Amino acid sequence: xxxxxxxxxxxxxxxxxxxxxxxxxxxxxxxxxxxxxxxxxxxxxxxxxxxxxxxxxxxxxxxxxxxxxxxxxxxxxxxxxxxxxxxxxxxxxxxxxxxxxxxxxxxxxxxxxxxxxxxxxxxxxxxxxxxxxxxxxxxxxxxxxxxxxxxxxxxxxxxxxxxxxxxxxxxxxxxxxxxxxxxxxxxxxxxxxxxxxxxxxxxxxxxxxxxxxxxxxxxxxxxxxxxxxxxxxxxxxxxxxxxxxxxxxxxxxxxxxxxxxxxxxxxxxxxxxxxxxxxxxxxxxxxxxxxxxxxxxxxxxxxxxxxxxxxxxxxxxxxxxxxxxxxxxxxxxxxxxxxxxxxxxxxxxxxxxxxxxxxxxxxxxxxxxxxxxxxxxxxxxxxxxxxxxxxxxx
Amino acid sequence: xxxxxxxxxxxxxxxxxxxxxxxxxxxxxxxxxxxxxxxxxxxxxxxxxxxxxxxxxxxxxxxxxxxxxxxxxxxxxxxxxxxxxxxxxxxxxxxxxxxxxxxxxxxxxxxxxxxxxxxxxxxxxxxxxxxxxxxxxxxxxxxxxxxxxxxxxxxxxxxxxxxxxxxxxxxxxxxxxxxxxxxxxxxxxxxxxxxxxxxxxxxxxxxxxxxxxxxxxxxxxxxxxxxxxxxxxxxxxxxxxxxxxxxxxxxxxxxxxxxxxxxxxx
Amino acid sequence: xxxxxxxxxxxxxxxxxxxxxxxxxxxxxxxxxxxxxxxxxxxxxxxxxxxxxxxxxxxxxxxxxxxxxxxxxxxxxxxxxxxxxxxxxxxxxxxxxxxxxxxxxxxxxxxxxxxxxxxxxxxxxxxxxxxxxxxxxxxxxxxxxxxxxxxxxxxxxxxxxxxxxxxxxxxxxxxxxxxxxxxxxxxxxxxxxxxxxxxxxxxxxxxxxxxxxxxxxxxxxxxxxxxxxxxxxxxxxxxxxxxxxxxxxxxxxxxxxxxxxxxxxxxxxxxxxxxxxxxxxxxxxxxxxxxxxxxxxxxxxxxxxx
Numbered sequence: 021x022x023x024x025x026x027x028x029x030x031x032x033x034x035x036x037x038x039x040x041x042x043x044x045x046x047x048x049x050x051x052x053x054x055x056x057x058x059x060x061x062x063x064x065x066x067x068x069x070x071x072x073x074x075x076x077x078x079x080x081x082x083x084x085x086x087x088x089x090x091x092x093x094x095x096x097x098x099x100x101x102x103x104x105x106x107x108x109x110x111x112x113x114x115x116x117x118x119x120x121x122x123x124x125x126x127x128x129x130x131x132x133x134x135x136x137x138x139x140x141x142x143x144x145x146x147x148x149x150x151x152x153x154x155x156x157x158x159x160x161x162x163x164x165x166x167x168x169x170x171x172x173x174x175x176x177x178x179x180x181x182x183x184x185x186x187x188x189x190x191x192x193x194x195x196x197x198x199x200x201x202x203x204x205x206x207x208x209x210x211x212x213x214x215x216x217x218x219x220x221x222x223x224x225x226x227x228x229x230x231x232x233x234x235x236x237x238x239x240x241x242x243x244x245x246x247x248x249x250x251x252x253x254x255x256x257x258x259x260x261x262x263x264x265x266x267x268x269x270x271x272x273x274x275x276x277x278x279x280x281x282x283x284x285x286x287x288x289x290x291x292x293x294x295x296x297x298x299x300x301x302x303x304x305x306x307x308x309x310x311x312x313x314x315x316x317x318x319x320x321x322x323x324x325x326x327x328x329x330x331x332x333x334x335x336x337x338x339x340x341x342x343x344x345x346x347x348x349x350x351x352x353x354x355x356x357x358x359x360x361x362x363x364x365x366x367x368x369x370x371x372x373x374x375x376x377x378x379x380x381x382x383x384x385x386x387x388x389x390x391x392x393x394x395x396x397x398x399x400x401x402x403x404x405x406x407x408x409x410x411x412x413x414x
Numbered sequence: 415x416x417x418x419x420x421x422x423x424x425x426x427x428x429x430x431x432x433x434x435x436x437x438x439x440x441x442x443x444x445x446x447x448x449x450x451x452x453x454x455x456x457x458x459x460x461x462x463x464x465x466x467x468x469x470x471x472x473x474x475x476x477x478x479x480x481x482x483x484x485x486x487x488x489x490x491x492x493x494x495x496x497x498x499x500x501x502x503x504x505x506x507x508x509x510x511x512x513x514x515x516x517x518x519x520x521x522x523x524x525x526x527x528x529x530x531x532x533x534x535x536x537x538x539x540x541x542x543x544x545x546x547x548x549x550x551x552x553x554x555x556x557x558x559x560x561x562x563x564x565x566x567x568x569x570x571x572x573x574x575x576x577x578x579x580x581x582x583x584x585x586x587x588x589x590x591x592x593x594x595x596x597x598x599x600x601x602x603x604x605x606x607x608x609x610x611x612x613x614x615x616x617x618x619x620x621x622x623x624x625x626x627x628x629x630x631x632x633x634x635x636x637x638x639x640x641x642x643x644x645x646x647x648x649x650x651x652x653x654x655x656x657x658x659x660x661x662x663x664x665x666x667x668x669x670x671x672x673x674x675x676x677x678x679x680x
Numbered sequence: 681x682x683x684x685x686x687x688x689x690x691x692x693x694x695x696x697x698x699x700x701x702x703x704x705x706x707x708x709x710x711x712x713x714x715x716x717x718x719x720x721x722x723x724x725x726x727x728x729x730x731x732x733x734x735x736x737x738x739x740x741x742x743x744x745x746x747x748x749x750x751x752x753x754x755x756x757x758x759x760x761x762x763x764x765x766x767x768x769x770x771x772x773x774x775x776x777x778x779x780x781x782x783x784x785x786x787x788x789x790x791x792x793x794x795x796x797x798x799x800x801x802x803x804x805x806x807x808x809x810x811x812x813x814x815x816x817x818x819x820x821x822x823x824x825x826x827x828x829x830x831x832x833x834x835x836x837x838x839x840x841x842x843x844x845x846x847x848x849x850x851x852x853x854x855x856x857x858x859x860x861x862x863x864x865x866x867x868x869x870x871x872x873x874x875x876x877x878x879x880x881x882x883x884x885x886x887x888x889x890x891x892x893x894x895x896x897x898x899x900x901x902x903x904x905x906x907x908x909x910x911x912x913x914x915x916x917x918x919x920x921x922x923x924x925x926x927x928x929x930x931x932x933x934x935x936x937x938x939x940x941x942x943x944x945x946x947x948x949x950x951x952x953x954x955x956x957x958x959x960x961x962x963x964x965x966x967x968x969x970x971x972x973x974x975x976x977x978x979x980x981x982x983x984x985x986x
Contacts, residue, residue: 047925052936057766072925073766075935080644081919088827090834090841091923203630250547251630254938255521262527262744277939281741347939400645404458407641411463411633418792421852422813425825482721489718496968499901500960505722507956508729509909511949512933519731522743529734532746561725566905570898571864604864611812611860612906619818639818640916648824655821662816663809670805 046325049074049082049096051312054157056345063332069325078204086111092319094326099312101206103153104139105393106315107146113318114151119327122334123154132158132351135309135390153313154330155351157273157343160378160388161207161310162303164275165267166260169193173300176267180304181215184269185242198249200256200268205403207308209235210391211269212242214306228308228389231398236405243409251410261299271310272378275301277347279372289371303378309388311351340364349378426659433653451653460633461654465661468635471549471624472617475556476564479613482557483564484606490565491572502569506562517555517626524551524627547629555627556617563612571605572598619658729953736946754951757944766932767944774912774928777843781850782908788851789858789907790900794892796859797866808863811856822853823920830921841923849921850911857910858903865899866892 052075060071074091076082079102086096086106098106106112117123128136135158136149146152163176163183171192176183188197201208210228216238217227227235249265250256257274259265261282278299283292314333316326332338336354343350343359344366350356357363362370394402436448455461486505490498508516522528526544534541545551575598583593617623621636630637635658642651696702739748760767796807814822830845837844869892877891878884893900915930922928933945 045925051939052932052934053939053941073769073927074923074925075927075931076919077935077938078644080646083646084644084920085923088831088920090827090831090845091925248631249629252625255518255626258743259525261742262525264525264527284741285739285747396646400642400647400650403641403645404454404460407460407464407633407638408458410631411460414463414467414632418852418855419810421826421829422810424829425817425821426813428825428828429821486718486721489714496971497964500964500967503905503960504957505725506905506909507953507960508725510912510956511729511732511953512930512945513913514915514930514933514937515732515946515949516728518743518937519728519735523727523731525744527744529738529744529746530731532744533734558724558728561721563906566902567861567864570861570902571868573898574865574868604867608860608864611815612857615812615815619816621818636818640820643820643824651821655818658818659813659816663812666809666812 043068043070044322044325045069046071046095046322046329047074047091047093048072048329049076049085049091049093051075051097052077054097054312054346056342059333059338059341063329066332067325067328071329086317089319092321093317094320094322095329096315096317097156097312098315100135100139100310101391101393103313103315106317107140107152108143108393111317112152112315113320113323114146115154115316115330116327117148117150120154120331120334122331123150127334127353128155128351129158129353129356131309131388132311135311135388138390139392153315154334156312156314156333157346157348158309158311158351159271159273159349160303161202161211161269161308162272162275162301162378163267164257164260164270164278164299164301166263166265167298167300168263169197169266172197172266173302176302180302181211181218181306183267185212185215185245187246197267198265199246200250200252200259200265200270201243201248202256202269203251203253205406206391206394206399207269208243208406209239209402210308212239214308216242218306225306226389229392231394236401239402240405240409243406244412247413263298271348272301272303272376273348275299275376276349276372280347280369283368283372286368289367292368292371293375301376301378307388309390311390312348344369429652429656432649433656436649448649451649454650455653455657460638461635464633464635464638467549467624467632468618471552471556471632471634472614474553475560475617476610476614478553478557479561479564480606480610483561483609484568486561486565487568487572487605491569491575498569498573502566505565509559509562513559513622514626516559517623520555520558521546521551521626524554546627547631549628549632551627552624552632555623556613559623560613560616564609567608567612568602568605571602575601615662618662729949732946733950733954736943736950738943741943753943753947756942757947757951760944767948769925770927770929770932771948773843773846773926774930777846777850777918777928778908778912781847781854781911782904784847785851785854785907786858786900786904789855789903790862790893790896792855793859793862793866797863811859814853814856815860819914819916820920823849823917826852826917827920839924841921842926846918846922846926846928849917850914853914853917854907854910857906858900861903861906862896862899865896869895 046069048071050073063069064071074085074093076085079099082096082098083102083106085091086093087109096106103112132155136155139149140146140152163181165172165176167173175189175192179186184199184201202211213222213224213227213230213235216222217225221238221242222235224230250259250268254274256265256268256270257278260268260270261278279292279296282299283295286292286295314330316323320326333342334352336352336358339350339352339355340358340363343355350359356373359366359369359373433451434447434449436446436450490501495501523530523541524543524546526542526546528542531541545554579597579601580593583597584590588596618634619636619639621634621640624630624632624634625637635654639651639654639658642648642654697706734746735743736753737749737751738746739750739752740746757767759765761771762768796804796811799807826845826849830840830848833840873895874891882890913930914928915934918928919931922931929945929948933941936942936945
């Protein structure tokens with residue numbers, strides 16, 4: 021046993037030494053499975069660099085890493101409200117848009133422009149939100165459901181967000197509804213505020229971004245109105261597809277993701293539709309929109325390389341290949357058109373995108389609002405509130 | 415030795431300090447002294463439920479693990495296998511797989527429709543035990559995850575036990591059951607104590623298993639601690655952690671006093 | 681004279697079971713139960729990784745439906761490893777840290793345990809309590825406190841985060857487990873043996889090597905196993921104490937699970953577990969085969985000698 025360990029030890033030590041190369045390194049902090057690594061290899065070969073990946077599974081964990089400054093990342097890819105928070109607290113540097121050859125004012129989809137216009141609108145220091153972050157993927161939130169229960173689709177399409185917060189309607193369904201809620205306290209809170217505005221408990225369209233004690237109490241009441249079968253994040257979409265849940269509040273990207281997984285073995289668009297006929301998604305007019313963007317921290321070591329990387333992924337063709345791996349919606353118009361028109365022969369994706377076109381700007385009725393940053397304290401209070409709601413059900 | 419003590423004591427002191435203050439995460443720039451965290455501790459209803467849940471389920475899991483683990487260790491120790499250590503290592507190999515994947519696999523099994531059921535249906539069988547989202551699922555998950563930690567220390571103690579003691583007791587007229595109760599078991603208590611610690615502590619302060627197997631519906635104290643630190647409320651998080659430490663160390667201390675020789679936990 | 685018929689039923693049942701033939705049957709049945717129990721519990725422990733193995737052979741990425749058997753996740757995994765893709769780096773990091781930290785913490789932990797054992801009772805109790813604290817603390821507390829301490833070192837070593845800090849962190853949280861496993865064995869140890877060795881002219885280090893270590897070897901082995909297990913699957917502490925792109929498998933899995941995580945990870949987990957299982961079974965079979973041969977040679981020799 022001891023001999024084995026000595027040998028193993030030396031072997032690994034030598035591996036470690038061999039692995040050290042002298043190429044410049046680019047340090048990126050990203051979500052897991054959120055990029056096409058073949059493309060990254062292409063980038064590495066073209067520019068003669070090594071990309072070192074770090075992974076995080078939530079905005080809060082990303083924040084901890086950036087704020088603690090234990091690693092000087094060159095690029096980080098957080099979500100909207102976290103981008104705002106990091107920038108306001110001075111952890112990000114501005115992006116010089118002239119250095120990005122593939123950037124242009126109209127490169128991005130209308131919906132993205134709408135979201136970006138909302139971001140930093142009160143901040144005089146920032147003229148254009150694109151100076152802080154370059155959008156990567158985006159989308160909206162909606163209700164994903166399993167069609168197998170009779171009458172569920174109509175119920176959701178008529179009642180919209182009310183289905184998330186109100187008791188099961190009497191005598192409509194043969195059994196109690198199994199509802200899932202997204203286990204990020206911030207999302208639950210903001211959604212409850214959207215609902216409150218819709219049923220006229222309050223009169224504030226922006227309530228989802230208002231941090232007040234009154235709203236917090238209201239939210240607690242709303243969230244306590246019904247029992248949720250499950251509070252989780254990634255399991256919601258899987259469980260809806262498997263029929264263990266009837267519907268849940270999820271990212272629309274979760275739906276697309278499930279669609280692509282279920283139709284992975286299909287060869288025609290119709291086959292794909294058949295394989296996914298049991299799941300559906302509905303997006304009410306007032307919803308939460310989000311985007312993930314590439315940002316450059318202030319203490320980045322390889323800023324020029326970072327620009328090259330961002331530029332690389334602003335190329336529509338690269339973005340197309342990237343989005344074929346990641347299920348979320350691409351931010352570039354040119355890429356979206358490539359998907360819509362099945363330019364590279366991907367019929368299934370084209371069909372999916374045309375069946376479910378959820379972009380806040382295409383339909384005038386959509387008002388997808390991005391979340392703004394709350395203070396750490398208030399976010400923590402929201403979390404405590406959610407735990408109180410959960411504890412009351414124990 | 416000394417620097418290890420520093421590594422343990424320093425964070426403790428930090429935590430005590432933080433719990434009496436109000437800081438922005440770790441920066442002491444705008445720090446003020448405040449009893450806010452303490453106030454929250456006593457007013458928030460979620461804590462009492464969380465502590466009760468953690469204690470209840472960790473206790474259940476430990477008891478079940480004991481009644482499963484002790485026989486396992488005993489059978490292995492007294493068996494005529496030629497290389498028992500090999501079999502011992504076999505019990506711990508499942509723990510080398512990622513716990514998120516393992517817990518999700520269990521959650522899958524304990525749902526209304528599982529991949530195992532799918533396969534079994536192919537050969538005409540079926541297995542559905544839909545307890546996901548309940549406390550029972552959490553206990554099952556805790557036991558399956560931490561049972562090897564109960565088996566290992568008990569086996570270590572039983573294996574080196576002098577067989578002559580057993581023989582002597584039988585020779586002196588005791589029967590098998592009495593020998594076990596009066597000779598074997600008391601001598602193995604140290605292993606049992608270690609096993610209990612290794613199973614109870616992670617069950618009590620963990621949060622991944624309750625989250626996945628309980629559908630996040632049942633709150634554990636670990637969930638609250640984790641959430642506080644994640645949302646940069648280090649003050650409250652430190653306070654909660656201190657509470658956990660005091661509770662458990664306190665019970666260990668009391669146990670030491672009650673224990674006649676005071677040697678069991680050492 | 682007391683006749684059999686006068687005895688109470690209880691005594692009759694006891695006497696019945698003491699009859700040699702009946703006793704044999706009973707002990708056989710009990711033996712069967714014993715092994716059935718043992719195997720069932722082992723199977724129960726293996727349930728999760730069997731399910732993971734099923735996932736790794738599933739053509740479909742959906743976790744609830746099994747469509748076809750396929751090995752292509754395994755081939756994907758191998759091509760990823762050979763081409764030094766992301767999986768290669770995280771797996772290499774995980775195994776490197778696991779082996780190194782286990783080796784270091786076992787040695788240090790054993791030394792500490794010996795040190796603690798030789799203290800006075802009061803001091804010993806206090807040290808044991810201190811030892812339990814890292815085990816007690818929620819991972820995130822340990823992770824953040826270690827991160828803060830390592831940050832202080834960043835002044836002198838700006839790039840310390842990564843392999844070094846993760847290794848230090850793993851050693852730190854593994855040592856208490858080693859101590860916990862070794863201490864009970866030390867208290868069983870007969871101190872006189874060590875004194876006797878010293879009296880017979882042994883130098884203390886030699887005495888330690890030849891007397892103490894063998895006696896507590898099973899405790900050291902257990903501690904080593906637990907340390908390895910804790911290290912190979914750690915997420916929270918590793919997350920906070922690493923940097924500069926040195927992530928391990930747990931961080932990778934937690935990050936990727938939300939989106940469309942590739943089943944190659946299931947393939948990796950299955951390979952890790954079952955390769956070791958088969959290795960161990962091989963060692964066991966080979967070992968018992970060797971023993972039987974040795975016994976045979978011995979008995980032949982004895983017969984021949986007569």
